[in-house]
Amino acid sequence: MAFYSDKVLEHFKNPRNVGEITNADGIGEIGNPVCGDMMTFYVKIKDNKLEDVKFKTFGCGAAIAVSSMVSEMAKGKSVEDALKITNESVAAELGGLPPNKMHCSNLGADALHRAIEDYQNKHKEAK
């Protein structure tokens, strides 16, 4: 078992923004149940701002903590700023992740970006 920072454990035990958004503006999914990690992010975007961010995650302690942290970092940000969130900045914000978890569990920013891209694609079509 991996040794996690207090911040990772805190987010794992009390994850923020768990759930789904009905009529989400964008949905992004990453991972694979076979690998043991899968994240789905939902975003509600209004006036170019991430008004709401929710997620559901199947995965280890790190994967859940990462999802929670990403949702917290992204909420209220502009689309451009949210796209600047990287997996590395999420890990740093969590006080670091064990080396072997850096790759597989640290996909939250990617899932968020996919949700935003989904919104942008839909938005293009609407235009």
Added chain:
Amino acid sequence: MKQVYLDANSSEIYFTSCGSESNNFAIKGAADAYKQKGKHIIVSSIEHFSVLYSAKRLEQSSGFEITYLPVDKYGLVSSGELEKAIRNDTILVSIQHANPEIGTIQNVEELSKIVHAKNILLHTDAVCTVGLEPIDVYKMGVDLLSLSSSQIYGPKGAAALYIKKGVRAIPQIDGGIQESGRRAGTENIPGIVGFGKACEIAKSEMEENNKKIVLLRNRLIAELPNKIEHIYLNGHNLKRLPGNVNFSVEFVEGEGMLLLLDDAGVNVTSGSACTSKALKLSHVLSAIKVDTAIAQGSVLMTFSKYNSPDDVDYILQEFPLIVKKLRDMSPLYAYFLKTGTRQAAGPGTDYDHHHDRDEHGK
């Protein structure tokens, strides 16, 4: 401890430092001693890594051929499969007495008859059965048997390999006359004395402890599925280590359960990829063909003589809450509730996402 536990003759017991060393000594030592006779070894696919990697080492560096014997869905080696795998140049078969992860106990006595009919040696890794199952090396018909002190509340740093009189095994540590010249190095006397005492206690308590432990195990296995839907027992119902409970819990990943159970004061382990340093799924669960996604939710709980019926009550109360908390977070469970089907590999599946480290996590 020499005669205390194994019913073996004391001159047939060689002390080592750990169960892994005993397994290395048995496999490599016997292979080295009998390589003129043949270079084929059979091991079950659910052996401990110290057996599997010893075999792999022989394959890579000494030109041996290894057959990894499949097991059935309960983890049992079939005598028919074993018989088919035996070749003219087979010199050694290694089948564990019981599996530490799923608890399945092999019928070593029956397998030994097949092996010995072909004049082949049989090694059994009994590290996880010592103190839990009676071990009579003569009745079992084994030529080599590994056991370890730490598994029976003895001190760490002491273990042993039983080598039947007349069976050869080349030393793997050279340089001294200790252990009749078969294992050089100053003996860990305090460890060995503690090991002997632990064997004595284990033998005297075993029957009574087992009666109690089996009841705890059976109750948890019977009642947990009533409290948590979509969980599956791994291993065999009856041919099972007394305290072993291993379930796969669908839609959640093992490490999350492990952390939350730990928080509740229950120490368990998991065969999920995420809980292993190497990020690889348990080779045992793969061998018994548990669906890969479901195997990520495996939880192993083992009862000992120190557990009580209250502990079972506590698990039955706490564990369903933990599973619920994690399932409420799980996109796989949400998908299942909506559609009634499993999300095997949906849109966004990352097929390029590989874990290419080896089992040692290097």
